[in-house]
Amino acid sequence: MYGAVTYSLEDAEAGTTRLVLGGQLLVSSVGPFEQEIDRFDGEIAEIDLSGVDEMDTTGAWVVSRLANQHSSTITGASETATHLLKAVEVAGGDGELCPAVVPVWERVPLALGEKVYAARGGMLGVVSFLGAILVGFGSIIRKPSSMPFRAVVRQMEMVGVSALPIIGLMSFLIGIVIAQQGAVQLQQFGAETLTVNLVGRITLRELGVLMTAIMVAGRSGSAFAAQIGTMKLTEEVDAMRTIGISPIVQLVIPRILACTFMMILLGFYSSIVGIIGGAVIGQVALGIPFFTFLERIQEVVPLHDVWVGLVKAPVFGLIVALAGCYHGMQVKGNSEEVGIRTTMAVVSAIFAVIVLDAFFAVFFTEVGWG
Structure with a gap:
């Protein structure tokens, strides 16, 4: 029994x-x-x-x-x-408990085909999302009073002001590293004074804006995706549509405007702090006085290097905001999707920023700003 x-x-x-x-x-x-x-x-x-x-x-x-x-x-x-x-x-089922393993030469092309087909749907989704943003901007132009100014100011604070400490620390350390490593290599040729040129040009032209964009993607782009994705799960976005409020106007456009505008200021701020970090190393390790280092920056860095950084900054900010908001709006199903889409937002934003930076480098070289 x-x-x-x-x-x-x-x-x-x-x-x-x-x-x-x-x-x-x-x-x-x-x-x-x-x-x-x-x-x-x-x-x-x-x-x-x-x-x-x-x-x-x-x-x-x-x-x-x-x-x-x-x-x-x-x-x-x-x-x-x-x-x-x-x-x-x-x-009763009479199927195999352990299905047959598909050979790798069949499994890999099949997986690749599925990815390509899924990319087709993703491209259509991106085009649809961009169209909705253009429609939202059109409605704001027709009716300026519908512009959510408070939401824009709030997002500018979150994206820009709150990020100043971490971006400042990161840029300061990057300036120190560039100056220290550059000086070590240039000393072999007796040209350590050219460290000023190295720090000034690479910070204002490339690393200041690029590292800021990567930091903003990890900090604000992920926040955009998580915030909007959570609102999608709790049906707040659907509730906004029900009562006649456009989620694009109220949620997406403020984040895009804030991230695009604040990236200009953050990129310039990052470059300045990076130069200050290089000047500190110049005084400590190279014997170049701090203010002499800063004065030399004005002499050796052409003005178009500053404009290169300022031109790239809003484009990078736009890419980060679009990636975060798009993936947030694609959340559906369960809470696990929020984490997946947040990761996708950060990865896609950083990838797009690096690719665009390469295109910008080639473009500015061709127009004589190399």
């Missing part, structure tokens, strides 16, 4: 065995019986259910499996038991 299940094995004709079951064949009690009967090596010719008081689907499945395994005849089943046995017999 195991729990509420009783059974006995009786000898039948032709060296076979008759299994007599009793008690309750339920999910709570059938487990130990199943383990014990699976160790029985003989043939079961008949399964007698006349002593069974109660049976559920699990009990019926165990009996049906035993009957199929031993080609047994089921007798003495009540009307309810018969109905359950017929149900589990119809629902």
Whole structure:
């Protein structure tokens, strides 16, 4: 006896065995019986259910499996038991528990094809999203009073003002690293004074804006995706549409404007702090006075390097904001999607920023600002 299940094995004709079951064949009690009967090596010719008081689907499945395994005849089943046995017999699956492994030369092209097809849908989604943003800007132009100024100011504070400490620290350390490493290499040629040129040009032209964009992507782009994605899950976005408020105007456009504008200021601020970091190393390690270092920056860095950084900054900010808002608006299903889309927003924004920076480098070289 195991729990509420009783059974006995009786000898039948032709060296076979008759299994007599009793008690309750339920999910709570059938487990130990199943383990014990699976160790029985003989043939079961008949399964007698006349002593069974109660049976559920699990009990019926165990009996049906035993009957199929031993080609047994089921007798003495009540009307309810018969109905359950017929149900589990119809629902029985004969598929493979371990599906065949697809060869790698088939699996890789198949996965690649699925990715390409999914990219098609992603491109259509991006075009649709950009169209919705243009429509939103059009509605603001027609009715300027619909512009959410408070939301824009709030996002400017979150994207710009709150980011000043971390971006300042990052830029200061980058300026120190560039100056220190550059000086070590230039000392081999007796040209350590050119460290000023190195720090000034690479900070104002490239690293200041680029590192700021990467930091903003990780800090604000992820926040955009998580905030809007959570609102999508809690159906706040749908509620806004229901009461006639455009989510694009109220949620997306303020973030785009704030990120685009503040990237100009943050990029310039990052470059200045990076130069200050280089000047500190210049005084400590190279013997170049701090203010002399800053004065030399004005002499050796052409003005167009400043404009290169200022031109790239709003474009990078726009890319970061678009990536964060787009992936936030694509959230659906469950909370796991928020994390997935947040990661995708950061990765896609950083990738796009680096690719665009390469294009900008080639473009400005061709126009004579190299």
